[in-house]
Amino acid sequence: MWFSVAIQNCNAAGGAGRKVTDYIADMNLLVIEDDATTGTYIARGLREEGHVVDLAQDGSEGLTLAAAGTYDVMIVDRMLPQVDGLTLVKTLREAGNTTPVLFLTAMGSVEDRIGGLNAGGDDYLVKPFAFGELSARVTALGRRPQAVERETALHAGDLTLDLLTRKVVRGDQEIDLLPREYALLEFLLRRKGRVQTRTMLLEGVWDLSFDPMTNVVETHVSRLRAKVDKPFKTELIKTVRGAGYRIDG
Amino acid sequence: MTSVWRSMPLRLALMLVILFGTVSLLSLAASYAFTRAAFEQSVRDDLAQDLAGFRAAPSARAVALLVQAESEGTDPDRLVLSYVTRTGRIYGNGAIARDDEGFHIISLEEGRATLDGEYLALSERLYGGRLTIARSRAEIEALQPVFLNILWISLLPTVLIALSGGLILGRRSQRHVEVIRATLEQLTGGDLAARVDRGPRWSDDLARIGGAVNGMAQAQERSVAALRQVSSDIAHDLKTPVQRVSLRLEALADAVPDGEAADLVAQTRTEVDGISSVFTSLLQLAQVENSALKAQFVPVDLTKLCHTMVEVYEPSAAQNGQTLTFDGPDEVMASGEKTLLGQMIANLLENALRHAGQGAVIKVSLENTPTGPLLQVSDNGPGIPENEYPRVTERLYRLEQSRNTPGNGLGLSLVDGVARLHDAELSFEDAKPGLRVSVQFPTL
The missing domain is CATH 3.30.450 (Beta-Lactamase)
Incomplete structure (x- = not known):
């Protein structure tokens, strides 16, 4: 069913420019956000990507919807009228609901992240955020319960990354990568078709969650590109404007 | 430290002994x-x-x-x-x-x-x-030795008791005065949470002075907290509208065709990102002032963190023609919050990358000293004038020479805040040429 919907989705939005996720099946999403403008924009953007989105404007409405419906991912603002985001998620978790939750927060990061994750959140995003970041993270969360693939090699186009020998070959040419370049390529390949934002790359490849003021991630990607893409005709690592990077299949 | 012999109770005791x-x-x-x-x-x-x-x-x-x-x-x-x-x-x-x-x-x-x-x-x-x-x-x-004996037997113990009593009282009052003095020093040093801990055995006058110091500190702390709350509230309240602007601009960027309009939108988005980063930094600053975060501290391997940070920033440095190196032992442990420590190192590195200039050599070094881990970031760039050292950690302060470089004047404030939260001492010195920033952590 997911597959057919995905095709339909591709047809519907084909080439519309704004698409961040190309082949991921649409999901049932619940957005609980009290700021109407932000909530509407998030909902509209996610719908444009082919997801089915319900929008709740306060905690109690959100709790009712969350308890009744079956969602793939919930996007919850931490500060909500009536029932705040933390309590909402705690209540859901106590009731046995395991739907992945992305917290939106307007507060500082560290304490918030720890508090949010302790309450049962799966990821968090600090306001103001870019839509691309939100979309990429929602997609990552929706795909989280992924079976560990027992593959010994990752492929994309004519590129093969051998997980056992750590050799990377494109066409008939072997590419020599530094350890961190290899890790970056592996991370993108494992999430083939899905956008990875700069902060997701920092978290995933370097295990760092901080706010770089300079374009540190870009420089790493461009180094990787110089080895993986530049000598070849087609570009494997794509830049998704306002969001991040992606390798397509 | 003043001598105990000069303390007031002991002087009184001495005078009484002489009189008696x-x-x-x-x-x-x-x-x-x-x-x-x-x-x-x-x-x-x-x-x-x-x-x-x-x-x-x-x-x-x-x-x-x-x-x-x-x-x-x-x-x-x-x-x-x-x-x-x-x-x-x-x-x-x-x-x-x-x-x-x-x-x-x-x-x-x-x-x-x-x-x-x-x-x-x-x-x-x-x-x-x-x-x-x-x-x-x-x-x-024979009367003479008898009277001399009487003299010793009666006078000597009196003198000894009075002197040792005075000495004990003097020591105690000196201790209490020292507590008050240390608290005042902490308050002067910016630790507004410092209070005089008055014990039940404190003399009434010193206890009253201690109480007055505490009252003053509390008033000071309240007004500073109110001031900070205002700046953090402003940042907080403006985040939602900035979020809206950011999302609308994003939608606008997708809607307009490439060309002049698209460039304008792109430039505006950069500006909005700058505003967001100021807010984020301000809120982060408010956050690191909350010492409750210390409860979340775990042992962090600074060597590993520095290594990763240097690796992350190395290509950026290379792009500027700069050299970025790390030198340190295999393991240096400190108690802290990894994300904040990472942000601190990132800010120090970005500061050096930004101000050291083309072709500069930036060295990150780590060392286990007897007084705890020492982290240093030094460059051979133009450095900063010595009289500016105390001011560079002030919020939104920017040196005249760096007005035209990017940065929001909060980077080093956050470094200072994170250092304080970790009971570490931040200092600047002339690397001849260049700037050396040191963060001295306490022993684990």
Whole structure:
């Protein structure tokens, strides 16, 4: 069913420019956000990507919807009228609901992240955020319960990354990568078709969650590109404007 | 540290000891003098009475016999009787021939060696001879050591007790004064949460001063907190509208075709991102001032963190033609919050990358010193003037020379905040040339 919907989705939005996720099946999403403008924009953007989105404007409405419906991912603002985001998620978790939750927060990061994750959140995003970041993270969360693939090699186009020998070959040419370049390529390949934002790359490849003021991630990607893409005709690592990077299949 | 000898209670104790000692000495001296005088008087009376007995004798012969008989059983150490007749015959148990009459203090040393010490003698001419009766003054002389003993026994313990009491009180009050002084120093150093911890044994006056210091600190802390709350509230309240602007701009960027309009939108988005980063930094600053975060501290391997950070920033440095290196032992552990420590190192690196200039060499070094882990980031760029060191960690402060480079003037404030949260000390020095920033962590 997911597959057919995905095709339909591709047809519907084909080439519309704004698409961040190309082949991921649409999901049932619940957005609980009290700021109407932000909530509407998030909902509209996610719908444009082919997801089915319900929008709740306060905690109690959100709790009712969350308890009744079956969602793939919930996007919850931490500060909500009536029932705040933390309590909402705690209540859901106590009731046995395991739907992945992305917290939106307007507060500082560290304490918030720890508090949010302790309450049962799966990821968090600090306001103001870019839509691309939100979309990429929602997609990552929706795909989280992924079976560990027992593959010994990752492929994309004519590129093969051998997980056992750590050799990377494109066409008939072997590419020599530094350890961190290899890790970056592996991370993108494992999430083939899905956008990875700069902060997701920092978290995933370097295990760092901080706010770089300079374009540190870009420089790493461009180094990787110089080895993986530049000598070849087609570009494997794509830049998704306002969001991040992606390798397509 | 001021000497305990100069503390107030000890000075009071010393003064009391001197006063008490003087009064005791004077009264002892007076009673010694009185007692001695009384003893002497009684000896004189005894002598006069003795003499009166001999005067009753009818002739020189009788006196001589009486003296002889009396002196027979008498210990010359106590009483010496002597009658020297006109012809020069000596009777008695001693030979004292004095021409003058009345009382004398005499020594018999020259006469008979066995008779030593001083005697009080009374002489009188009687029937042509000279009668002298001398009584030993030993009892009177014995008073002196007795009184000296009384002096030691009564005065010495008093002085000792008063002195040690004063010393203990002085020490205690000095300790309490030291607590107040240390608190004031902490407050001056910017730790507004410092309070004077008054114990139940504090003297009333010091406790009152401590209370007043605490009251002042609390008022100060409240007003500073209110000020900080305002800046964090502003940042917080503006985040939602900035979020809306950011999302709308994003939608706009997708809607407009490439060209001048798209460039304008892109530039505006960059500006909005800048505003967001200021807000994020302000909120982060507010966050690191909350010492409750310390409860979340875990051991963090600084070597690993520095290594990763240097690796992350290395390509950016290479792009500027700069060299970024790391040097440190295999493991340096500190207690802290990894994300904040990472942000601190990132800010230090970005600061160096931004201001050290093209071709600069930036060194990150880590060291286990006896006083704890020491993290240093140094460059060989233009550095900053020494008089600016205290100001660069101020919020939104930017050096004149860096007005035109990117940055929001909050990077080093956050470094300072994170360092403080970790009880680490941030300092700047001239790397000759360039700037060296040091973060000295406490021992784990």
